[in-house]
Amino acid sequence: MAGALSEARVIEFEFEDAVAAADEADALIVDLDGYEGPLHVLLELARSQKVDLIRISVTRLADQYLAFVRAARRRRFILAADYLVMAAWLAYLKSRLLLPKPQRASEDEPPAEEVAQRLAFRLAKLEAVRRAVGALNSRPILKRDVFARGDPEALSIISHRRLEGDLYGLMNAYIAQRKRAQPRDYRPLTCQALRLDDARDRLRAMLPRLTRWTPLTGVAPAQRESGPTRASCVASTLAATLELVREGDLDARQLDHFQEVYLRARPGPPTKATA
Amino acid sequence: MIDPSAIERMIEALLFAAAEPLSDVDLAARLPLDADVAAGLDALRRRYEGRGVELVEVARRWRFQTATDLAFLMTVEREESRRLSRAAQETLAIIAYHQPVTRADIEAVRGVQASRGTLDVLLEQGLVRMRGRRRSPGRPVTYGTTDAFLEHFGLASLADLPGAAEMKAAGLLSLDLPADFQVPDPTLARADEDPLDDVPAPEFHQDFLAGGEEP
Amino acid sequence: MIDPSAIERMIEALLFAAAEPLSDVDLAARLPLDADVAAGLDALRRRYEGRGVELVEVARRWRFQTATDLAFLMTVEREESRRLSRAAQETLAIIAYHQPVTRADIEAVRGVQASRGTLDVLLEQGLVRMRGRRRSPGRPVTYGTTDAFLEHFGLASLADLPGAAEMKAAGLLSLDLPADFQVPDPTLARADEDPLDDVPAPEFHQDFLAGGEEP
Numbered sequence: 001m002a003g004a005l006s007e008a009r010v011i012e013f014e015f016e017d018a019v020a021a022a023d024e025a026d027a028l029i030v031d032l033d034g035y036e037g038p039l040h041v042l043l044e045l046a047r048s049q050k051v052d053l054i055r056i057s058v059t060r061l062a063d064q065y066l067a068f069v070r071a072a073r074r075r076r077f078i079l080a081a082d083y084l085v086m087a088a089w090l091a092y093l094k095s096r097l098l099l100p101k102p103q104r105a106s107e108d109e110p111p112a113e114e115v116a117q118r119l120a121f122r123l124a125k126l127e128a129v130r131r132a133v134g135a136l137n138s139r140p141i142l143k144r145d146v147f148a149r150g151d152p153e154a155l156s157i158i159s160h161r162r163l164e165g166d167l168y169g170l171m172n173a174y175i176a177q178r179k180r181a182q183p184r185d186y187r188p189l190t191c192q193a194l195r196l197d198d199a200r201d202r203l204r205a206m207l208p209r210l211t212r213w214t215p216l217t218g219v220a221p222a223q224r225e226s227g228p229t230r231a232s233c234v235a236s237t238l239a240a241t242l243e244l245v246r247e248g249d250l251d252a253r254q255l256d257h258f259q260e261v262y263l264r265a266r267p268g269p270p271t272k273a274t275a
Numbered sequence: 276m277i278d279p280s281a282i283e284r285m286i287e288a289l290l291f292a293a294a295e296p297l298s299d300v301d302l303a304a305r306l307p308l309d310a311d312v313a314a315g316l317d318a319l320r321r322r323y324e325g326r327g328v329e330l331v332e333v334a335r336r337w338r339f340q341t342a343t344d345l346a347f348l349m350t351v352e353r354e355e356s357r358r359l360s361r362a363a364q365e366t367l368a369i370i371a372y373h374q375p376v377t378r379a380d381i382e383a384v385r386g387v388q389a390s391r392g393t394l395d396v397l398l399e400q401g402l403v404r405m406r407g408r409r410r411s412p413g414r415p416v417t418y419g420t421t422d423a424f425l426e427h428f429g430l431a432s433l434a435d436l437p438g439a440a441e442m443k444a445a446g447l448l449s450l451d452l453p454a455d456f457q458v459p460d461p462t463l464a465r466a467d468e469d470p471l472d473d474v475p476a477p478e479f480h481q482d483f484l485a486g487g488e489e490p
Numbered sequence: 491m492i493d494p495s496a497i498e499r500m501i502e503a504l505l506f507a508a509a510e511p512l513s514d515v516d517l518a519a520r521l522p523l524d525a526d527v528a529a530g531l532d533a534l535r536r537r538y539e540g541r542g543v544e545l546v547e548v549a550r551r552w553r554f555q556t557a558t559d560l561a562f563l564m565t566v567e568r569e570e571s572r573r574l575s576r577a578a579q580e581t582l583a584i585i586a587y588h589q590p591v592t593r594a595d596i597e598a599v600r601g602v603q604a605s606r607g608t609l610d611v612l613l614e615q616g617l618v619r620m621r622g623r624r625r626s627p628g629r630p631v632t633y634g635t636t637d638a639f640l641e642h643f644g645l646a647s648l649a650d651l652p653g654a655a656e657m658k659a660a661g662l663l664s665l666d667l668p669a670d671f672q673v674p675d676p677t678l679a680r681a682d683e684d685p686l687d688d689v690p691a692p693e694f695h696q697d698f699l700a701g702g703e704e705p
Contacts, residue, residue, distance in 0.1 A: 036576070036577055036600070036602050037600070037601050037602035038601065039600065039601025039602070040600075040601070040602075082602075122599075122601070124660070124662060125599055125662050126599060126600065126601065128587075128657050128660070128662035128663075129580055129583050129584055129587070129599060129600070130580070131653060131657075132583040132584075132586070132587050132651075132652075132653060132657070133576075133579045133580055133582075133583045135651075135652035135653045136579075136582075136583060136586070136643055136651075136652065137579070138652075139643040139644055139645070139652065140555075140558040140561075140644045141642060141643060141644065142555070142641060142642050142643075142644065143567065143568060143569040144561070144568060144569070144570075145558050145561040146546075146555040146556050146557075146558055146561070146644060147288075147291070147292035147555060147556045147564050147567050148292070148510075148553055148554070148555055149291060149292070149506060149507075149508075149509075149554060150291070150292045150293045150294040150295075150567060151293065151294050151295060151338070152507060152508060152509040153340065153341060153349060153506075153507040166428070166619070167428055167429075167430075167436075167437055167619070167620045168445060168613045168614070168619070168620065169364060170364065170367065170368050170371065170428060171368070171437055171441070171442050171445060171447055172447060173361070173364045173365045173367070173368040174365075174368035174369065174371070174372055174442075174458075175442060175447045175448065176365070177365050177368070177369065177384055177385055177386075178384070178456070178458075180385075180386055283542070284541060284542035284557065284560065285542060285560060285563055286542070287541060287542030287543055288542035288543060288556040288557060288560040288563060288564075289542075289563055289564075291542070291543045291554065291556060292556050292564055292567050293566075293567070294567075305563055305565070305566075306563075326499060326502060327498070327499035327500060327501070327502030327503035327504075327506065328502055328503055328506045339506065341503040341506060341507050342499070342503060345499065345500060345503040348500055348503055348504055348520055349503075349507055429621075429622070431622070431623075435622070435623055435629075437620065437631060441620070441631050444593055444609065444631075445609065445610050445613055446607070446609070446610030447610070
């Protein structure tokens with residue numbers, strides 16, 4: 001995929017196209033929330049070509065899409081991975097469409113034109129679905145456009161409709177009970193971490209005793225039967241150490257990676273920093 | 276001035292869709308400002324005179340109601356509801372997935388005593404049948420689903436009963452279920468069941484009558 | 491022979507009083523034996539044409555409903571709560587026009603994984619149901635629309651889906667087939683689906699081997 005992207009950079013697209021595409025991309029990103037995935041964005045871009053979707057220029061569509069991705073990047077808009085995968089794929093497809101045809105057709109890859117055609121067809125299908133949504137929504141919808149009898153007299157005159165395979169109801173009934181049957185002894189997790197505030201208060205209280213270099217592991221509280229784990233004690237104490245160092249009450253040193261950290265109170269009156 | 280027949284149409288639609296009878300004031304509030312409500316109501320009343328549905332005034336409110344001479348059509352023989360009660364639906368679901376199950380099994384999953392009615396209703400509707408007897412003390416009767424059950428739910432076979440994967444797909448398996456949660460496969464018959472046929476018929480009836488709810 | 495206008499009156503009364511649409515069969519069951527239901531319905535439909543209330547066919551059943559152009563009056567009765575998300579609407583459209591479809595089919599058309607809250611919302615609202623299983627590896631569950639779907643959108647049958655003919659002609663209803671490939675008709679069961687109501691025909695195995703749709 002990375003190779004495909006670098007290939008794409010080699011190919012430049014026409015300037016006007018680029019400007020138009022960038023404007024369009026900016027507009028798209030503004031309401032990206034309304035789009036569900038790369039295919040929906042592609043469809044929106046393809047529509048702007050104002051031709052039958054089956055006849056769109058896929059190379060131009062690729063340019064439009066890459067401009068969209070660049071615009072997103074420029075605006076520091078985080079695109080989901082599938083948008084980037086689509087970008088890489090389109091860049092690759094475009095390069096295959098533009099580069100001279102290899103002498104021998106590749107065996108494991110269908111011709112680029114066919115792939116492009118298939119993409120166009122997929123977009124046409126998605127467009128058809130969109131139109132179908134529109135067509136359905138313009139139907140006279142019950143309780144929106146048309147209304148049935150508000151006060152039926154005979155609730156018992158009901159249709160002999162065969163109960164439609166209400167498997168959903170059956171599944172629902174099953175799961176509802178299995179859930180009930182699951183043991184329900186919910187135990188809230190006791191806080192397993194040494195709170196940073198506590199660690200800092202504790203360390204500050206220990207300052208008078210830290211007159212010489214003392215290893216962090218010796219300063220951190222030992223693990224008890226219950227309560228925070230040893231790792232949390234050490235981590236929180238280290239964090240507290242760094243804060244006190246910043247406040248000028250403590251010195252800390254470490255000779256090498258993974259070596260013990262030593263702490264020592266800085267000589268002089270404590271600054272009495274308040275949180 | 277609006278066409279009086281347009282107002283008549285509007286009143287017709289409003290009265291039809293309203294959940295309760297509407298007064299002149301109610302109607303006027305929902306009609307164009309200069310609508311002649313009284314004239315519209317009168318035209319409508321005359322239009323429906325002698326039809327299967329008539330416009331009547333009750334306590335200064337208007338409503339459509341079926342002609343009194345057709346009341347005999349409305350007295351519907353109490354049709355047996357085809358919808359299963361919640362308890363029946365739940366019991367049916369357990370039998371479907373866990374079959375063959377005994378009454379005690381059902382109660383264990385449901386966490387409540389099976390009321391005599393629910394299982395009987397399912398048996399009566401032919402959705403559930405007695406399948407055999409568990410090879411365990413007391414040799415309790417086991418239950419399973421019928422062909423009518425498959426038909427009712429549009430299943431070709433028990434193998435088509437949606438499993439855990441479909442339940443998950445349908446959004447039914449929430450995260451608070453344990454990781455090892457399983458939905459049994461009803462096509463895998465348990466080995467500890469005797470066919471019901473082995474049991475002499477007379478005993479069967481006795482057992483059935485005696486077979487109380489006690490596990 | 492009973493006076494046809496008497497039958498018309500009775501049908502009028504029944505449909506007005508009923509809580510939900512009634513089929514020809516439902517009506518016939520409540521009418522005198524020799525009643526010509528179809529003629530009565532036709533006369534009634536013509537009588538109400540252009541009125542504030544109209545007779546329409548939905549899901550092969552009949553109901554009175556208010557005229558579409560009077561929707562603006564129904565501020566009290568309108569229900570806005572059932573608005574579906576865009577994803578759910580697209581999913582519903584795919585299921586309606588392409589049915590029977592599997593979840594994978596839906597995802598292929600939309601190019602995104604079906605998220606929680608689309609298919610299950612449709613199932614819960616009863617617009618969509620599980621129809622059967624595709625005869626392909628894994629036997630995935632197929633989905634289709636319900637009568638409630640037809641009633642919601644005021645469609646007499648699936649054949650009345652708007653624009654379906656044009657989409658079909660353009661090959662857009664095919665599931666991953668070339669444009670010139672023969673496309674399925676949603677009113678007919680797909681050849682590679684086990685009809686839920688039928689026992690698989692003896693040709694089942696042949697069908698299974700021949701009817702591959704994967705390219």
